[in-house]
Amino acid sequence: KGPDPDLVAIVERMATVKHKILVLSGKGGVGKSTFSAQLAFALAARDFEVGLLDIDICGPSIPKMLGLEGREIRRSNCGWIPVYVESNLGVISIGFTIPNPDEAVIWRGPRKTGLIKQFLRDVDWGELDFLVVDAPPGTSDEHISIVQFLQATGIDGAVIVTTPQQVSLIDVRKEVSFCKKVGVEVLGVVENMSGLSQPLSEFKFTRTTETGEQKDMTEWAMSYMRENAPEMLNLIACTEVFDTSGGGAAKMCNDMGVPFLGKVPLDPQLCKAAEEGRSCFSDDKCQASAPALKMIIEKM
Ligand code: ADP
Known part of the structure; x- marks a missing residue:
């Protein structure tokens, strides 16, 4: 049996993408998409060519967050064309392919895998310095697929986003263990919504x-x-919104031997910007994540 032709096509397509970063979280609602978008904007602001790929098939929030609702993916002879928010930042989301955002996407694993494969094989990103992949929460079919496909072309590692409380951290431990099992480097863990x-x-x-x-x-x-x-x-005024008596993400990182990328406080301005579909990072007041972003970019 010869090599999988899809995998061969993905490897060919990804040959023009220098770095691939996966953004993961154990639970939903912890700020993974927000952080993915900020990372993409931060890289674009440094004049890199950047792609942001949202594979959160059941809950794509990137289009709303970036004010791109209703936009569609166009196709050309070279493949699917991303939606550009900046001249050097293209976005692809499953959200662009669903006509009604209120519609539930009820897909079994193979169909999700099929779409992820298509995104990696058919999108014409052009030459990219960075591809930031916003994954769904947890460790399910989508994760196994994306890791398997990206590993064929080389993946830099994963950033894991969490909130400080134990219920979230327990799931992050699973996320770290997933990365270790599948051989993806954990670039670090960001503690989001860490106090107000x-x-x-x-x-x-x-x-x-x-x-x-x-x-x-x-x-x-x-x-x-x-x-x-x-x-x-x-x-x-500083308030610890969540109980951090367990030591939060910093302690967990220490226990598990993975880098801690710092804390991002709850920021009402950031939340407002995302609700209004304004690009988070371009708003001067929304730079709460800046230290964590700097650490990731410096690792590349
Ligand atoms: P996830 O991708 O993990 O499901 P989102 O990025 O969609 O989470 O964030 C969930 C909600 O929390 C969004 O409304 C977002 O604007 C908000 N949010 C995320 N991080 C912060 C923060 N640091 N401060 C304020 N609001 C935040």
Whole structure:
């Protein structure tokens, strides 16, 4: 039996892609897509040619996050053409192929594998410095497929995104063990939503009245601070939103012998930017992930 012709075609197509980075998470909703998008933007901002491939087949969030809903993948003689958000940043998402975003995608493993194969074989990325792959949460068919296909062409490694609480970290351990089993280097773990830091001047203050109503006290609190202790308005209030008594991702990384890439706090500006479909990284206020991004880029 000769070599798998699909695999041969993938290897040929990927020959013009220098680096491939997989972004993984144990659970959904921890910020994996947000981080993938930021990594892609950060690389593009450094003038690299970048592709962002969203293979989260059951919940593709990249199109919404980047304001690309309703866009379609066009085809040319050379293959499928990515949707470009910058001249050097092309995006491909399963979301572009589903006409109704409210529709549930109920596919069994082989069909998912088929689409991932098609994305890697048929998309005409051109010459790329980096391909960032936003994978679905967990370790299922899609992961085995993408790793198998990319390993044939060389994969740099995986970045794992987690939140600080134990329930998320338990699944990250599985993710690390998956990478070790399939021979993918763990480039590092990012702890996202790690506490909330917000200037006191941006807080809303309320008080519960005798009748149980919530009364807005923001105006009162602000003018009280302005008059009596204006320096308070420059303070940043830091709250550990999740229980980190277990040591968070840093301790887990230490236990498992993988690099810790740092903490990204909950950032209301970042969330707002993603909801509005604005590219997260181009917003000056959305640079909470910058240290983690720098560490990844420096490893390449
Ligand atoms: P996942 O890909 O892991 O499912 P997403 O990237 O879709 O997670 O993020 C889930 C939600 O959390 C989105 O609404 C996103 O804007 C928000 N989010 C992610 N990271 C942060 C952060 N550091 N601060 C504020 N909101 C965040």
